[in-house]
Amino acid sequence: MARVALLSNPRSTGNRSLLPRVRSFCARNRDIFHYEVESVDQIGTALATIARVEPRVLVINGGDGTVQAALTELYHGGHFEGAPPPIAVLPNGKTNLIAHDLGAFGDPLVALERVLTLARSEDLSDHIVSRELISLSEGNGAARPVLGMFLGGAGLADTILYCRHKLYPWLPNGIAHGVALLLGLVSILIGRAPAFLPPRPEPLKVSVLKSGELQGRFAFLMVTTLQKLLFRGNMPGEGTRAGVMQLLVIERNLWALLSALSAAVRGRLGRGTLRGVHLESGDEIRIEGDHSNVILDGELFEALADRPIVLKPTAPVPFLKLAA
The missing domain is CATH 3.40.50.10330 (Probable inorganic polyphosphate/atp-NAD kinase; domain 1)
Incomplete structure (x- = not known):
């Protein structure tokens, strides 16, 4: 063995x-x-x-x-x-x-x-943790679901694709991420983005089972079962079972985005209400759009009005946590 x-x-x-x-x-x-x-x-x-x-x-x-x-x-x-x-x-x-x-x-x-x-x-038991995966299907049931742990959509997906195609070939990863974030903020600030900036996101409708829906052009959409995120922040609601998938949606508004970023860096995201920032958890999330990009752990999908992206959590899977 x-x-x-x-x-x-x-x-x-x-x-x-x-x-x-x-x-x-x-x-x-x-x-x-x-x-x-x-x-x-x-x-x-x-x-x-x-x-x-x-x-x-x-x-x-x-x-x-x-x-x-x-x-x-x-x-x-x-x-x-x-x-x-x-x-x-x-x-x-x-x-x-x-x-x-x-x-x-x-x-x-x-x-x-x-x-x-x-x-x-x-004995490995002290280092084994359980994580649910996100099961993504494209609404038609024709293909087996794809599994991952982090999904980005709306302006986040467009900025990730911009970073992948425009910045990674020229810049180290960390610098590319910082430049992409800065240019994404500039794009929101000036409204209709020029060709050299990340594009304006397409309209989306996001529905959480039993919790209502959101519609509009969003700067940031994220669904995850992870606990630790960028900037060493934690997802709000971690450890709860009201819905193992955590959804964060930020409206395409510079103040809302900066407020959410500041709260995340300080570890306070989800501890209070922020205008334009929506936090939900659920066991089924549907994303509909007009050819809007959605990225699950690096793989690109497209949300359509007649073929929504459907997200559900899986049963827990064992992972090895290296930190004590």
Whole structure:
């Protein structure tokens, strides 16, 4: 039995320089079973093979798309008898929100070494946490749902796409995120955005089961089951079960956006009412729009008026939290 199974995607951007170090580390530690895939289409075969070595921990090493595809296949594929092993995610993507939520920061090799140390211990129970996943279907029921943990829509999705296509090729990740945020604020301030700024978001209708609906052009739309977010803030309502999916919608108003950002940085988001800031939790969320972009853990979807995006939580999945 392998103590750790490591699933790597060599084609992810972060692995272009990291993978030689990962291979050397695995060669020195024989209780790691390392499986490399050339594309996300091979992840199902990879997990079926990994299941045969019965690892204590499954580690995902790749970008956001790799993590999203692995979670989807892990949940739907039935490769492991009973519950799957706890999952760890190396901080190797563009935003690393899932890794950060699980206490993985900085050098991915340091995080992998920490995972191996925990896997070699007799008792992992103090480090295993449960997280629900977001199950996304496109309203027609034709394809199996896609699973993830962080969804962005409205102006947030448009800014993410702007950052991906316009800024990542030229700037380091952290600087690109800061520039994208600044340009997004400028776009809201001047109203109709010029071509060199993130575009104005399309109108959306967001419905939360039993809680009503919101309509309009929004600067920010987020649905997540994570607890830790950017700026080291926490989602309001974490730990509750009134609805495991947390929804945050911010109207396309500069004051509302700055107020929400300030509250998030200070850890006070959700502790009081902010004009133009809407917080909900629920077990079903529907997003309808006119060809409006929605991004789940790096994968792009489109919300339509006659084919809404439908979000539901899954049963809890075990993850390995690296921080004490």
